[in-house]
Amino acid sequence: MNTGPKAPVLAAALAGWMLSGSPVSMGLSVVLLLAALIGGALLPRHRPGPLVRHLVSASVVGAAAWLEIRLFHDGSALAVRAEPPFAYHAGLAALWWAAVDGTLRAQREDELSGLARSFAGLAGGLLVLGASASTSLHDFGPWTMHPVAALPLALWASWLLLPSTPFAKRAVCAVLPASLALAGLVLASSAATERLRSLFFPEKVQDFAEPTARAPEPGGTGTLGDGVSRRLPRESNVRFRHEILVRMKPHTAALFRSWSGPPLYLRTSTLSLFESDEILSPIRTGRWLDDLDDGRDDRAIPLDGVLRDDGAFDPGRLHTFYIGRESIGHLPLVGGSEILFLPSVYEFADDWYQISPVEGIAHLRYTASAPPGPVTEIQPADLTRPRHGEIPSIYLQLPPSPLPGRIAELCRDLDRGDPLAGIRRLLAERSAYALQFQTPEGSSPLAEFLFGHGRGHCEHYAAATVLMLRCLGIPSRVAYGYAGGIADAGQGVFAFRDSDFHAWAEILTPENEWKIFDTTPRVPSAAPRVSASATLPTVDDTAYHDLSDFGLVPVTTRGVFGELIDKAVAFLSRHFFLATAAGLGLFGGLWWLLPGRRESARHARDGAATDASGSQDLPGFLRELEQAAAALGLRRRPGQTWRELLARLAEQGPVPAVVHDAVAYHYRTAYAGRERDLAEEAGFREALRDWRDRSGTHLD
Numbered sequence: 001m002n003t004g005p006k007a008p009v010l011a012a013a014l015a016g017w018m019l020s021g022s023p024v025s026m027g028l029s030v031v032l033l034l035a036a037l038i039g040g041a042l043l044p045r046h047r048p049g050p051l052v053r054h055l056v057s058a059s060v061v062g063a064a065a066w067l068e069i070r071l072f073h074d075g076s077a078l079a080v081r082a083e084p085p086f087a088y089h090a091g092l093a094a095l096w097w098a099a100v101d102g103t104l105r106a107q108r109e110d111e112l113s114g115l116a117r118s119f120a121g122l123a124g125g126l127l128v129l130g131a132s133a134s135t136s137l138h139d140f141g142p143w144t145m146h147p148v149a150a151l152p153l154a155l156w157a158s159w160l161l162l163p164s165t166p167f168a169k170r171a172v173c174a175v176l177p178a179s180l181a182l183a184g185l186v187l188a189s190s191a192a193t194e195r196l197r198s199l200f201f202p203e204k205v206q207d208f209a210e211p212t213a214r215a216p217e218p219g220g221t222g223t224l225g226d227g228v229s230r231r232l233p234r235e236s237n238v239r240f241r242h243e244i245l246v247r248m249k250p251h252t253a254a255l256f257r258s259w260s261g262p263p264l265y266l267r268t269s270t271l272s273l274f275e276s277d278e279i280l281s282p283i284r285t286g287r288w289l290d291d292l293d294d295g296r297d298d299r300a301i302p303l304d305g306v307l308r309d310d311g312a313f314d315p316g317r318l319h320t321f322y323i324g325r326e327s328i329g330h331l332p333l334v335g336g337s338e339i340l341f342l343p344s345v346y347e348f349a350d351d352w353y354q355i356s357p358v359e360g361i362a363h364l365r366y367t368a369s370a371p372p373g374p375v376t377e378i379q380p381a382d383l384t385r386p387r388h389g390e391i392p393s394i395y396l397q398l399p400p401s402p403l404p405g406r407i408a409e410l411c412r413d414l415d416r417g418d419p420l421a422g423i424r425r426l427l428a429e430r431s432a433y434a435l436q437f438q439t440p441e442g443s444s445p446l447a448e449f450l451f452g453h454g455r456g457h458c459e460h461y462a463a464a465t466v467l468m469l470r471c472l473g474i475p476s477r478v479a480y481g482y483a484g485g486i487a488d489a490g491q492g493v494f495a496f497r498d499s500d501f502h503a504w505a506e507i508l509t510p511e512n513e514w515k516i517f518d519t520t521p522r523v524p525s526a527a528p529r530v531s532a533s534a535t536l537p538t539v540d541d542t543a544y545h546d547l548s549d550f551g552l553v554p555v556t557t558r559g560v561f562g563e564l565i566d567k568a569v570a571f572l573s574r575h576f577f578l579a580t581a582a583g584l585g586l587f588g589g590l591w592w593l594l595p596g597r598r599e600s601a602r603h604a605r606d607g608a609a610t611d612a613s614g615s616q617d618l619p620g621f622l623r624e625l626e627q628a629a630a631a632l633g634l635r636r637r638p639g640q641t642w643r644e645l646l647a648r649l650a651e652q653g654p655v656p657a658v659v660h661d662a663v664a665y666h667y668r669t670a671y672a673g674r675e676r677d678l679a680e681e682a683g684f685r686e687a688l689r690d691w692r693d694r695s696g697t698h699l700d
Contacts, residue, residue: 011151065093091127125153146183154178240499247322262374263529268330274399277444282349335375341548387510395475465505484528502527621684
């Protein structure tokens with residue numbers, strides 16, 4: 001029985017290619033199939049023992065599976081349709097193992113090895129089908145994807161249940177119907193599951209006929225948040241680990257120096273709406289910004305919607321961020337950043353950006369452009385300039401509580417010529433910076449901060465500052481991010497730790513620019529606003545997946561071979577149908593043209609131990625039988641089995657029982673797993689020689 005068919009490998013490669021849109025699955029299958037076919041041609045008779053065979057099969061498949069999973073995890077596989085789950089990789093590995101082990105199998109092996117390959121093939125087919133059923137499809141309908149994913153399982157099952165049926169007949173009458181039936185079973189199960197879920201766990205349906213909330217009026221109250229909110233802490237007992245979370249590397253020494261001396265802020269998110277005295281929410285934008293929005297394919301996304309050729313691509317403005325996956329929802333950016341070099345970015349809220357890399361990528365880097373020099377803080381003169389347009393009322397919104405009235409009364413006597421200094425003075429008189437405090441139950445954190453115990457950290461200072469500004473009619477918001485950090489002049493790198501996380505107020509100037517107004521006192525326990533000098537661990541660029549693919553001033557230099565591989569993968573992923581046709585054509589060419597395929601196919605068809613030209617490798621008693629038949633004028637034809645030769649001998653006359661016994665012994669030892677008995681074979685050889693001599697058929 002042929003327990004190592006390679007057709008399921010082709011089917012699994014096609015299923016994985018359609019699942020993920022990545023050429024990696026098909027490419028690795030081509031390599032393994034090529035190796036299997038060439039190996040079969042080079043070693044048609046002398047196969048390795050079971051231990052060596054299993055070791056080689058496991059090593060080849062393990063290396064291939066590891067490479068594929070690694071490519072998916074670091075994003076090189078370009079999974080543009082969907083990312084297949086781990087079950088797909090495991091299923092494909094099982095099919096590869098069955099194919100490689102079947103190619104290297106010995107001519108005589110025990111039934112256990114064949115059974116192991118059979119179970120591996122069936123398990124691999126089930127896993128590939130399960131991966132298809134659990135993957136959200138984007139470009140293909142379920143009746144396109146699921147039947148293809150079911151092909152490996154159907155092919156293995158047909159090989160095991162219908163071993164003697166010709167392949168074409170088996171494919172039409174068994175494989176294709178079984179694939180469609182399995183696809184229908186998957187779809188029916190999904191539909192039944194959804195139906196039962198809706199019966200037992202009814203979902204609340206939103207009534208879209210309800211009126212939507214209106215934008216708040218200046219000085220009024222309202223709620224426009226969308227659920228992504230932050231609650232001001234009522235109690236605090238902060239302990240820092242001083243773990244580095246973000247690194248930033250300017251591309252020039254001049255840019256590094258311009259950010260080393262003055263206060264350095266990285267904004268990650270903003271909150272502008274007061275749901276209550278202690279809950280803040282963002283003004284959600286909710287839109288994707290793509291590279292091609294400006295009509296240029298340059299991986300440059302202007303954050304203000306306009307790409308200007310006034311030096312934004314100057315290396316003196318470029319810098320690269322190194323972040324962990326936990327930062328993708330709050331992308332760090334220098335204030336005043338102009339361009340992000342990414343294929344796309346999600347603008348979640350005003351000046352709050354997010355990215356969506358492939359699952360499994362743990363460390364990322366991206367490039368941005370920003371003017372050199374520090375981010376300037378707001379000055380009193382900035383507020384007296386003529387304003388361009390009306391003040392956005394949403395940045396004057398106040399919480400629906402008595403607190404704004406108390407704050408407005410507090411700010412009544414502030415100097416209108418310099419309200420910023422007055423706010424700093426009020427906060428210095430009424431509050432103190434603390435990382436350990438507790439707010440009494442039933443009271444507001446901000447009310448206690450301004451009118452009670454007066455203890456809080458940067459979030460309380462920022463939120464209280466924004467409420468004061470809004471009571472004075474100054475549009476403002478709360479910003480979060482990092483401040484100060486560590487500067488390593490040797491590497492030209494800034495690093496920001498958890499202790500550098502900070503919150504501050506930002507004011508919308510009459511020129512519609514956001515400027516920082518940081519009222520948190522500069523005490524040792526607060527985030528340092530100025531970067532401290534220190535030597536940092538070396539940044540390993542190769543450990544971070546480059547989302548920008550930035551080519552103007554590369555952070556690292558990739559090898560020529562790696563660049564060629566990246567370009568090939570990207571080309572194949574962009575030209576899906578062309579790559580599919582090329583992959584199938586290559587599979588077909590390898591299957592039908594290489595000698596290993598013809599060798600294995602002829603053995604499967606003939607059931608012979610060796611080819612006709614290799615009679616010198618036959619057991620001695622079979623050579624005696626072949627010579628006796630030749631002397632009788634019956635030469636064994638290529639492809640003719642020993643039973644067929646025995647039947648032709650019987651047509652010419654009586655055949656001794658020892659001839660029947662010898663042929664039966666050969667089939668038991670060659671195909672049924674019985675151990676060879678050299679003494680019994682010697683007896684067959686002597687008996688067949690005597691029969692030949694008595695019949696006068698001796699050959700010199």
